[in-house]
Amino acid sequence: xxxxxxxxxxxxxxxxxxxxxxxxxxxxxxxxxxxxxxxxxxxxxxxxxxxxxxxxxxxxxxxxxxxxxxxxxxxxxxxxxxxxxxxxxxxxxxxxxxxxxxxxxxxxxxxxxxxxxxxxxxxxxxxxxxxxxxxxxxxxxxxxxxxxxxxxxxxxxxxxxxxxxxxxxxxxxxxxxxxxxxxxxxxxxxxxxxxxxxxxxxxxxxxxxxxxxxxxxxxxxxxxxxxxxxxxxxxxxxxxxxxxxxxxxxxxxxxxxxxxxxxxxxxxxxxxxxxxxxxxxxxxxxxxxxxxxxxxxxxxxxxxxxxxxxxxxxxxxxxxxxxxxxxxxxxxxxxxxxxxxxxxxxxxxxxxxxxxxxxxxxxxxxxxxxxxxxxxxxxxxxxxxxxxxxxxxxxxxxxxxxxxxxxxxxxxxxxxxxxxxxxxxxxxxxxxxxxxxxxxxxxxxxxxxxxxxxxxxxxxxxxxxxxxxxxxxxxxxxxxxxxxxxxxxxxxxxxxxxxxxxxxxxxxxxxxxxxxxxxxxxxxxxxxxxxxxxxxxxxxxxxxxxxxxxxxxxxxxxxxxxxxxxxxxxxxxxxxxxxxxxxxxxxxxxxxxxxxxxxxxxxxxxxxxxxxxxxxxxxxxxxxxxxxxxxxxxxxxxxxxxxxxxxxxxxxxxxxxxxxxxxxxxxxxxxxxxxxxxxxxxxxxxxxxxxxxxxxxxxxxxxxxxxxxxxxxxxxxxxxxxxxxxxxxxxxxxxxxxxxxxxxxxxxxxxxxxxxxxxxxxxxxxxxxxxxxxxxxxxxxxxxxxxxxxxxxxxxxxxxxxxxxxxxxxx
Numbered sequence: 001x002x003x004x005x006x007x008x009x010x011x012x013x014x015x016x017x018x019x020x021x022x023x024x025x026x027x028x029x030x031x032x033x034x035x036x037x038x039x040x041x042x043x044x045x046x047x048x049x050x051x052x053x054x055x056x057x058x059x060x061x062x063x064x065x066x067x068x069x070x071x072x073x074x075x076x077x078x079x080x081x082x083x084x085x086x087x088x089x090x091x092x093x094x095x096x097x098x099x100x101x102x103x104x105x106x107x108x109x110x111x112x113x114x115x116x117x118x119x120x121x122x123x124x125x126x127x128x129x130x131x132x133x134x135x136x137x138x139x140x141x142x143x144x145x146x147x148x149x150x151x152x153x154x155x156x157x158x159x160x161x162x163x164x165x166x167x168x169x170x171x172x173x174x175x176x177x178x179x180x181x182x183x184x185x186x187x188x189x190x191x192x193x194x195x196x197x198x199x200x201x202x203x204x205x206x207x208x209x210x211x212x213x214x215x216x217x218x219x220x221x222x223x224x225x226x227x228x229x230x231x232x233x234x235x236x237x238x239x240x241x242x243x244x245x246x247x248x249x250x251x252x253x254x255x256x257x258x259x260x261x262x263x264x265x266x267x268x269x270x271x272x273x274x275x276x277x278x279x280x281x282x283x284x285x286x287x288x289x290x291x292x293x294x295x296x297x298x299x300x301x302x303x304x305x306x307x308x309x310x311x312x313x314x315x316x317x318x319x320x321x322x323x324x325x326x327x328x329x330x331x332x333x334x335x336x337x338x339x340x341x342x343x344x345x346x347x348x349x350x351x352x353x354x355x356x357x358x359x360x361x362x363x364x365x366x367x368x369x370x371x372x373x374x375x376x377x378x379x380x381x382x383x384x385x386x387x388x389x390x391x392x393x394x395x396x397x398x399x400x401x402x403x404x405x406x407x408x409x410x411x412x413x414x415x416x417x418x419x420x421x422x423x424x425x426x427x428x429x430x431x432x433x434x435x436x437x438x439x440x441x442x443x444x445x446x447x448x449x450x451x452x453x454x455x456x457x458x459x460x461x462x463x464x465x466x467x468x469x470x471x472x473x474x475x476x477x478x479x480x481x482x483x484x485x486x487x488x489x490x491x492x493x494x495x496x497x498x499x500x501x502x503x504x505x506x507x508x509x510x511x512x513x514x515x516x517x518x519x520x521x522x523x524x525x526x527x528x529x530x531x532x533x534x535x536x537x538x539x540x541x542x543x544x545x546x547x548x549x550x551x552x553x554x555x556x557x558x559x560x561x562x563x564x565x566x567x568x569x570x571x572x573x574x575x576x577x578x579x580x581x582x583x584x585x586x587x588x589x590x591x592x593x594x595x596x597x598x599x600x601x602x603x604x605x606x607x608x609x610x611x612x613x614x615x616x617x618x619x620x621x622x623x624x625x626x627x628x629x630x631x632x633x634x635x636x637x638x639x640x641x642x643x644x645x646x647x648x649x650x651x652x653x654x655x656x657x658x659x660x661x662x663x664x665x666x667x668x669x670x671x672x673x674x675x676x677x678x679x680x681x682x683x684x685x686x687x688x689x690x691x692x693x694x695x696x697x698x699x700x701x702x703x704x705x706x707x708x709x710x711x712x713x714x715x716x717x718x719x720x721x722x723x724x725x726x727x728x729x730x731x732x733x734x735x736x737x738x739x740x741x742x743x744x745x746x747x748x749x750x751x752x753x754x755x756x757x758x759x760x761x762x763x764x765x766x767x768x769x770x771x772x773x774x775x776x777x778x779x780x781x782x783x784x785x786x787x788x789x790x791x792x793x794x795x796x797x798x799x800x801x802x803x804x805x806x807x808x809x810x811x
C-alpha cells in the first residue's frame with residue numbers, strides 16, 4: 001500500500017476517536033444505581049468502539065513511515081490500549097463478572113466477532129524477536145559457549161571441518177543406498193505376485209469398453225462434485241476459492257518496516273543538528289528578547305513598589321513566571337504569599353499537635369482516594385493530547401512536497417525552539433540575577449541592612465521513624481550470569497516452547513446475551529478466555545508504560561480440568577512477550593534449597609533475576625498444593641506448602657514498574673483453602689469445556705495442522721457434536737493417534753471420515769459430571785462471584801419490597 005493509504009486511514013481513525021471523546025463526556029451523566037441496563041449498554045458500546053480504533057491504530061503504527069507522525073500514533077496507541085483496560089476494569093467492578101457477553105451489541109452494530117477481537121500489537125512481536133535474540137546469545141554464552149553463532153564462535157580447524165563433511169557424506173550415501181535397495185525389493189515382490197496370479201484373457205473390445213466405462217465414471221463423478229461446489233458457492237453455502245486463499249502481503253510489510261527503521265534513524269541523527277541550527281540562528285534574538293522583558297519587569301516593579309523585586313528561584317520557575325500573562329504587582333503578591341507560607345510552615349514545625357488515630361485514618365483514606373478518584377483515567381489525557389496534536393498540526397498540513405514521508409525539518413524546528421528557549425532562559429536567569437544584584441547595590445546601597453547569618457541546619461539524630469527498611473540483598477556480590485546459571489542447573493529457570501496465542505482455539509459465544517435475558521447464566525467460551533488473557537497478561541507485560549499506569553494485575557490463577565490448555569496459555573504469554581519463565585511448582589522445587597533460609601534465598605534469587613530480565617512470568621503448576629487443606633501422606637516428602645507464608649510477602653514487593661506476573665495453574669482448586677488462595681491471586685479464571693462452535697474449529701484446525709485433508713466425506717459437524725465433554729488436549733491425542741504417516745499417504749485414495757476418529761475417541765476419557773460440578777461450585781465461592789451473589793440477593797429483596805408495597809397500595 002502507498003503512504004497516502006495509511007494517512008487516510010489515520011484521518012478516518014481520528015474522526016472516530018473524536019466521536020469517542022464526545023461519548024466519554026456523555027457517560028459521566030449516567031448513574032448505574034438508577035439505570036443499570038443503560039450504563040452497561042454505554043460501557044459495552046464504549047469498549048467495542050475503543051477496540052475498533054485500537055485495531056486500526058495498531059495497523060497504522062506498524063506501517064506508517066513518517067517519524068513525527070509515528071510518535072503521535074504511538075502515543076495514541078498506548079493511550080487507547082490503556083483506556084481499554086480501564087474500561088474493562090470498570091465493567092468487571094460494576095458488573096461483578098470477568099466475562100461480558102456482547103453478541104447483541106455486535107449484532108446491532110453489524111459487526112463480526114473478528115472485528116472486536118483484541119489483537120496483539122505487531123510491534124510486540126518485533127520487540128520480542130530482538131529480545132529473544134539477545135536472550136539466546138546471553139544463555140548460549142552462559143551454558144554452552146561452543147554452540148555460539150559462527151560470527152561469535154572461534155574458527156574450526158581444517159581437520160575438524162573435514163571430519164564433519166565426511167560424516168555428512170557417509171550418511172547421505174547410506175540413505176541413498178537404502179532407498180535403492182528398497183525399490184529393488186519392491187520390484188521383486190511385484191514380480192513374484194505377478195507370477196502367482198492366473199493369466200487373464202479378455203477380448204480387445206471388451207477391455208476397451210471396461211477402460212472407457214471406468215474412465216467415464218471417474219470423470220463424471222469428478223465433474224458432479226465440481227458442479228455441486230460451484231452451486232454451493234453461488235448460493236452462499238460454501239466459501240469461494242479466492243476466499244480460501246490466505247491474503248499475504250508480508251513482503252511489502254517487511255519492506256515498510258525496513259523503511260520505517262531507516263527514516264527513524266535519519267530522524268534521530270538530524271535532531272541534534274537541527275537543534276544546534278536553531279540555537280545558532282535564533283538563539284541570540286531569543287536571548288536579547290528575554291533580557292529586555294526582564295529588565296522591563298524590574299523597572300515596572302520598582303516604579304510600583306519603590307524597590308526591586310526578589311528574583312524567582314529555580315524551584316518557583318525562574319523567569320518563566322515573569323513571562324506569564326500577569327501584571328508585575330500580581331507577580332509580587334504571588335511571590336510574597338509563597339514566602340509567607342514557607343515561614344508559617346517553619347514556625348509551625350515546633351508546635352505540632354498530633355491528631356487522633358481516627359483522623360489519621362481518615363486522612364490516609366482521603367489521600368488514597370485523591371490519588372485516583374472514581375472515573376479517573378491515566379490514559380484519557382494522552383488520547384486528548386494526541387487528538388489535539390493531530391488537529392492543530394497534521395489535519396490541514398500540506399504534504400504534497402513530502403511524497404517519501406521523511407521527517408519534516410520545519411516542524412522539527414518548531415519543536416526544538418521550545419527546548420532552545422528553555423535552555424536560553426536558564427542562562428538568562430543566571431545573568432539577570434547578577435544584574436539585579438548590581439542594580440540593588442547601585443540604587444539601595446544606603447538603605448540596605450546588614451545580612452543576617454543563616455541558621456545552621458540541625459543534624460538529625462537517629463533514623464526517621466517513617467523511613468522504610470531496605471530489603472536485604474542476599475546476593476549482592478553475585479552477577480546476573482551466576483544467578484541464572486544456578487537457577488538453570490536447579491531447573492527453576494526454564495526454556496519456553498514457542499506457542500502463539502492464536503493456537504489457543506475457541507469461537508465466539510453467540511448466545512450469551514440471549515441466555516442472560518432468559519435468566520440463565522451462560523458459560524464463557526474459549527474465545528473469551530483468550531481475550532481476558534490478552535488484556536490481563538500480554539498487553540501489560542509487552543508495554544512498560546501500560547504496565548505502570550494501567551490497573552495492576554500481579555497474579556492470575558488459571559483453573560480447569562486436565563487438557564483445557566492452562567499450560568499452553570502460560571507458554572503463549574511468554575512467547576508473545578518474550579518473557580523469562582521461572583517454575584516454582586511444588587514438584588519442581590521439592591528437595592531444593594531446604595529450610596526457611598534456603599526458601600528465602602530461592603525466592604530472592606527468582607524475583608531478583610525476574611526484575612533484571614523483564615518481562616518475567618513466575619509459574620506455579622498445581623497451585624492448589626501450596627494451600628492444601630490436608631497434605632496426603634504420599635506428598636508430605638515434597639513439602640507442597642513451603643511457599644504458603646513467603647509467597648504473599650514477596651508479591652507485595654512487586655511494584656508497578658516491575659513487569660512480573662505470577663501465573664498459577666490448577667486442575668483441582670477445590671482441594672485448597674479458599675482465603676489464602678484468593679489472597680495471593682488477583683484474577684481467577686475458570687477455563688470451561690469447549691462449546692460446539694469451538695469444538696468444530698478445534699477439530700478442523702487440528703486435522704489440517706497434522707497433515708489431514710478436510711473433504712466433504714469428513715463430517716466435522718458430527719464429530720463436534722459427539723465430542724461434547726472432551727477437552728482440547730484429548731482431541732489433540734485423538735488426532736495424532738489417527739493421522740499416522742501411513743494414513744496421511746492414503747488420503748488421496750481413501751479420504752478421512754468421522755469413523756476414523758470415533759474409535760480413538762471412544763478410548764479417551766472425557767470430563768465427568770462430578771468434576772465439572774465440583775469446579776462450578778468452587779467458582780461460585782470466588783470473591784467476585786460472592787459479590788455478584790450478594791448484589792443479586794439485594795436486587796431481589798428490593799424488587800420483592802417494591803412489589804409488596806405496590807400490592808398494599810392496591811388493597
